[in-house]
Amino acid sequence: MSVLVIGTGLIGTSIALALRERTDATVWLADADASAAKLAADMGGGRQHAGEHADIAIMAVPPETVAVVLADAQARGLADVYTDVASVKQLPVTLARAAGCDLTSYVPGHPLAGREKHGPAAARADLFLGRTWALCPLAETSPEAVAGVTALAEACGAETVCTDPSTHDRWVALTSHAPHLVAAAMASRLEHADSQALDLAGQGVRDVTRIAAGDTALWTQILSANAGPVAEVIDAVAADLAQAARLLADGEGQKVAELLDGGRAGVQRIPGKHGWQQRDLTTVQVVIRDQPGELARLFNAAGAAGVNIEDIRIEHSPGLPVGVAELSVRQAEAPALLTALTAGGWPVRNS
Amino acid sequence: MSVLVIGTGLIGTSIALALRERTDATVWLADADASAAKLAADMGGGRQHAGEHADIAIMAVPPETVAVVLADAQARGLADVYTDVASVKQLPVTLARAAGCDLTSYVPGHPLAGREKHGPAAARADLFLGRTWALCPLAETSPEAVAGVTALAEACGAETVCTDPSTHDRWVALTSHAPHLVAAAMASRLEHADSQALDLAGQGVRDVTRIAAGDTALWTQILSANAGPVAEVIDAVAADLAQAARLLADGEGQKVAELLDGGRAGVQRIPGKHGWQQRDLTTVQVVIRDQPGELARLFNAAGAAGVNIEDIRIEHSPGLPVGVAELSVRQAEAPALLTALTAGGWPVRNS
Structure with a gap:
């Protein structure tokens, strides 16, 4: 598989890094800002693009820019299949249709994996692990194009969900x-x-x-x-x-x-972790002291008891060096956790 | 100090347990449901009340019931000073005034320390540690009464804030x-x-x-x-x-x-932990695997580096056995944490 990433910001560069780490795909990088493409290449995202033809081109550009970039890329014949990563889908699709783009090769997409930071330097190969990646094929989109982009999303570690742009x-x-x-x-x-x-x-x-x-x-x-x-x-x-x-x-x-x-x-x-509903989890509350190593000791005790802590939330105690950690565990594992933490001297409570 | 707790639900019993654990106060327990008072006593909250006179009576009853209980307790001369713990203050004060209660000995109060569960069995001696306890003395309330209830709140480990009921x-x-x-x-x-x-x-x-x-x-x-x-x-x-x-x-x-x-x-x-503003903290993101002991290893590494993790948030990866833990630490400690976790083989990122 050969992939051209157009737009080496956070998402584009993360896709490049993910493909390079998880597959043997050839990845080319392009950006209107050449220094951004170079940084993405230096990070190991692939080589800077010099006109090569790719199996799939990913347009990782803002929603309102997708159609312009798509029209240009299609005019230059840069790839067989095109996809984008914009967080809204109706707008780029409407603009692409208006611009007369070839829609048979275009699979509108949206990986749900943004982060607070931007730019190639913030990119991570693991950004899509376990995330949902929405695909919105149009009536015109060919099944081959959909299959190609689905494989790409899965290669990045994501799970795809298909729907239409307005949905x-x-x-x-x-x-x-x-x-x-x-x-x-x-x-x-x-x-x-x-x-x-x-x-x-x-x-x-x-x-x-x-x-x-x-x-x-x-x-x-x-x-x-x-x-x-x-x-x-x-x-x-x-x-x-x-x-x-x-x-x-x-x-x-x-x-x-x-x-x-x-x-x-x-x-x-709202689905819980691994699709569990929240009601399958229970919360164990533990009073903890605010000192280095305290949480480590707590997790050691849980790990030694074979209990997996699914989630943790710490309630602050402004002004005092204690807090309450709320540990989410499967209901079946709560008794073992209570026993282990009590034995370790922590005040605990199963709510 | 002698204290009478009227209403041995979650808050009342927790106050009793806190006083018994942290002071040498004498604590009496009363509840309209005698079995609740007995359970609180069995938990170590004190002795069931048999008409003794207390320095302070705490009315841990619903907002709309405070005035009735106060009028009755004052008529029977049960204590020198009275306070309540209702989560709203204007309503009980208005009713107490209308009922002709003695307001010089009444200090309306509200410990901000509720939990999801109710009843004496859910009580905890540490419920008020580091929490805010609002006091709303009235124009009529005597300074001695305020001093007494302030000392009681602080004895439970809370910090008091004074204001008026409507504020x-x-x-x-x-x-x-x-x-x-x-x-x-x-x-x-x-x-x-x-x-x-x-x-x-x-x-x-x-x-x-x-x-x-x-x-x-x-x-x-x-x-x-x-x-x-x-x-x-x-x-x-x-x-x-x-x-x-x-x-x-x-x-x-x-x-x-x-x-x-x-x-x-x-x-x-919104004040952060220990009064720090959120901007003094930075977030380190770590990719973790969903297996027993993983968080323990993570916290061990942080503890060994002398870094105190102020808060942790785990982002779920539905369907896959990985997640991203976001660790909040003081900015000055972030480099040491990044170094320690990188050395431990975790993919990390400081955002």
């Missing part, structure tokens, strides 16, 4: 874009709050608002490119919150139970 | 109650979503919606008891989201940047 955009609006705006709207309420009020902040508000720390310019771009589906979701969230506010103000607070029940049902539908 | 209620509306409703409103959008859409769920939506898994009956009660301040916050959040939806639908997506900037500013105001 994809509604899905990411719901699971990524709308949650970002909701977090921002809650977090912005804290901007001018009393600083003493913020001393009362616990783990809950920290979790709800964490992703609001993301880059404004990047997210403005993402949200604008998926404006319709995002607007639909946050409009519904806004309506639910406005109604809850009315119920509370009118002394009918007991009626917010319906929204709370809907929230519980929604959370439970 | 307290606005603070917890902002930092706890509104975030819960916002999480529920976002999560409820997932209730009827395509299950394939949920396969695209990443860490962001998981964090935003996590607390929406809470108990509906409990949260309906909490939200109703603090209806006004909660309604005010979520009304503002709803308005911001509705406006963002309008901007997106009108093709003015670039204007959501203002809300995103407000969100970033808000998140940065």
